Amino acid sequence: MLTYLIKGWANLKHPKMEAIDFSTKVTVLIAARDEEKKIAYTIEDILAQDYPKHLTEIIIVDDHSTDRTAEIIRGYAAQGVKLMQLNLDKPLNSYKKKAIAEAIGLSTGDLMVATDADCRMGPKWLSSIVNYFETEKPVMISSPVAYFEEKSLFERLQTLEFSYLVAVGASFIGNNRASTCNGANFAYRKDIFYAVGGFKGIDELASGDDELLLQKVAERYPGQIGFLKLPEAIVYTHGKANLQEFLSQRRRWASKSTKYKDKKVVTLAVGIWLFNISLLVNAALAIFSIYFLKLFLIQFLLKIIFETAFLVPVTRFFKRGSLLWLTALLSSVHIVYLVYIGSIGNNRKYVWKGRTVK
Helix, strand or coil, X not given: CHHHHHHHHXXXXXXXXXXXXXXXXXXXXXXXXXXXXXHHHHHHHHHCCCCCHHHEEEEEEECCCCCCHHHHHHCCHHHCEEEEECCCCCCXXXXXXXXXXXXXXXXXXXXXXXXXXXXXXXXXXXXXXXXXHHHHCCCEEECCEEECCCCCHHHHHHHHHHHXXXXXXXXXXXXXXXXXXCCCCEEEEHHHHHHCCCCCCCCCXXXXXXXXXXXXXXXXXXXXXXXXXXXXXXXXXXXXXXXXXXXXXXXXXXXXXXXXXXXHHHHHHHHHHHHHHHHHHHHHHCCCCHHHHHHHHHHHHHHHHHHHHHHHHHXXXXXXXXXXXXXXXXXXXXXXXXXXXXXHCCCCCEXXXXXXXX
């Protein structure tokens, strides 16, 4: 699997950003809930983009925030930021998908560019996405997301692991088998969104506004999804401050796996889960037999070697090569963590943004 990923990452070339006269009307989409501490930074970064202002529309949907989020967004109205507010009487399991769908319905852009309300981006973020869109003509674009401003070893481990996850999605696209992406940096044509029925069929899950939509598009438009392997396109966000928030986030991500359309990807994920179970079993049996100790050590050594080989070019791209020394520690933690998340990700409720969802 890792050899396949290494090949896929290598297949992705850094696109050449040509000087062009932009013509694409872009709608930046954000669904926000209780983000008063960070959303102003995100809005300021979007307003500071070097993309033509007359071709930029910004729509932020306030998802029943209980803090000053809507008030802060409203303060940018004079600068063209549009506020929508969800006012739903009946509870939903996927408020974010509802928010995005409502915003797309009111948008005037041809290219939807989705990000999150706690993200930061450089001034060339939007222009690099549209340049790639107008040059390469993809129907959907997955772009890189990275953690930054770590304050602890736990957060640095998350940064390395998250870089791994983002690169896995990129590598699958590099192998022409799009399957995963991250909604914090995700673009697609508006007409394509409606052509695949939007979120219909996946709207009962709290998560999946990114990966499950990508998989619907990949099924209808194979080979027409791109990954923008460009530093200027990176969107930055923060890892989770504690283990409880981290596990809640990962359970949310794991919950969408039951809806994956590509069963080969599901089979691969199950294979990885079983491999990690075998590591735990062999480590336990090593107490009784040197054979199982040797088997465990061989498995673990190969795991670290191939993961390091994959992460070297990935961390170089994200300019986080200093985190590579954590690979052995991350690989050790990963064994237990993946088995745990794989066991409970699809069958337990979790709390997200003050709501209990499943």
